Amino acid sequence: MSIPISRRPIKRAGSGRRIRPGDLRALGLRHTSSMLCAATARRKTLKVGLVAHPGNAAVPGGGEVQLIETLRALAQLPVAPRLWRPELDRHEDVDCLHLFGSHPEWLPLVAAARRAGRRVALSTIAWFDLGSRWHEPASLRHRIRGTLGQGARSLCPWIPSRRRRLYQAVDVLLPNSQAEADQLVRYFGVARSKIRVVPNGARPSFGHAAPEPFATLAGGSGFILCAGRIEPRKNQLALIQALHGHERPLVILGDVVPGQERYAEACRRAASDNVRFLPALAHDDSLLASAYAACGCLILPSWFETPGLVALEAAMSGTPLVLTDRGATREYFGELALYVSPGDRQGMRRMIERALAAGRNPLLADQARQRYTWRAAAEATYEAYASLL
Numbered sequence: 001m002s003i004p005i006s007r008r009p010i011k012r013a014g015s016g017r018r019i020r021p022g023d024l025r026a027l028g029l030r031h032t033s034s035m036l037c038a039a040t041a042r043r044k045t046l047k048v049g050l051v052a053h054p055g056n057a058a059v060p061g062g063g064e065v066q067l068i069e070t071l072r073a074l075a076q077l078p079v080a081p082r083l084w085r086p087e088l089d090r091h092e093d094v095d096c097l098h099l100f101g102s103h104p105e106w107l108p109l110v111a112a113a114r115r116a117g118r119r120v121a122l123s124t125i126a127w128f129d130l131g132s133r134w135h136e137p138a139s140l141r142h143r144i145r146g147t148l149g150q151g152a153r154s155l156c157p158w159i160p161s162r163r164r165r166l167y168q169a170v171d172v173l174l175p176n177s178q179a180e181a182d183q184l185v186r187y188f189g190v191a192r193s194k195i196r197v198v199p200n201g202a203r204p205s206f207g208h209a210a211p212e213p214f215a216t217l218a219g220g221s222g223f224i225l226c227a228g229r230i231e232p233r234k235n236q237l238a239l240i241q242a243l244h245g246h247e248r249p250l251v252i253l254g255d256v257v258p259g260q261e262r263y264a265e266a267c268r269r270a271a272s273d274n275v276r277f278l279p280a281l282a283h284d285d286s287l288l289a290s291a292y293a294a295c296g297c298l299i300l301p302s303w304f305e306t307p308g309l310v311a312l313e314a315a316m317s318g319t320p321l322v323l324t325d326r327g328a329t330r331e332y333f334g335e336l337a338l339y340v341s342p343g344d345r346q347g348m349r350r351m352i353e354r355a356l357a358a359g360r361n362p363l364l365a366d367q368a369r370q371r372y373t374w375r376a377a378a379e380a381t382y383e384a385y386a387s388l389l
Helices: 037-041 062-074 102-116 130-134 140-155 163-167 178-188 206-207 212-218 236-242 261-270 285-295 307-316 328-337 345-358 362-370 374-388
Strands: 044-049 079-083 096-100 120-122 224-225 250-253 275-277 297-300 320-322 338-340
Touching: 044 062, 044 374, 062 120, 062 307, 062 374, 079 307, 096 102, 096 374, 102 120, 102 163, 102 320, 120 163, 120 374, 163 178, 206 362, 212 285, 224 285, 236 250, 236 261, 236 345, 275 307, 285 307, 297 307, 297 345, 297 374, 307 320, 307 362, 320 328, 320 345, 328 362, 338 345
Parallel strands: 044 079, 044 096, 096 120, 224 250, 224 297, 250 275, 297 320, 320 338
Antiparallel strands: none
């Protein structure tokens, strides 16, 4: 029997996936050349500018963490990486640009890089199906247009669009999975020769955390953990409804996406007394690793994940995983996780109970530490750069 979650507020700044101001300076994209000592920078030969979309500054997600950790890991390779700001930095200072996210707004930047004779890599961080488009954190009008467009693209991949132009314009695409790569080919006519799959990663240190710090603050261990930004795509409302009356406490760890306050309020109204909402922790906060160690299982009931950085982080400690069956989750975890449809509330409850009964899996932890580190991701990224230059 688990210890009930305390109702006392946790007086601590941050939680789940908040990026510290020192990482991206609130995504104002300050120079981070200082992250490398001058002697190290002089030894590097390949100069790469990594570019984050400033629109995600308010509630950074997995894409921003991917950029930060990729930059840090690349600095250990024959690369001089830096955060690059379109409004302040010069193309002449880098050999190529690396953009993060499938934002059509990147098109003018790609065109400018082309004129300057610079190559461009793009980490797509995308998933395309009708369910995911309908549950985007956007207006009803935008979701209807996106759903209809996705249906049309399934039938006619040559249909022009800004996103298709973006994928065709860059030099190399870096999806996080083979499944995502297949979608780029199927829906946008991308040549396989310009695709390099770069798996996502996590820090192995997530596997060495003690459960006591988070358990002490939360008032107990063995709870069900759902970590991620609060928005319809992450599907917290269905999870809360699925676990109504469950004996185990549920901890929702994450910040509300701007514009999704009504959805967050619906989640709070549906929550029973054993549901606790906590703000996002910094991605390198030791309390986040402690949360994975303290929980009974992690669930991501999202409408898609590619595969979800929190799943990789939790896997480092062998935390039992219940993951959406949409996206690239099976490609990463195979038989070492349990899967559920995001619309199947009874299935969520059933799989969570199975995960809680199974306990921690050392095989899952071993696979995560061997395959899914940021060092491995950086090496694959470096190979993609080298193929361009």
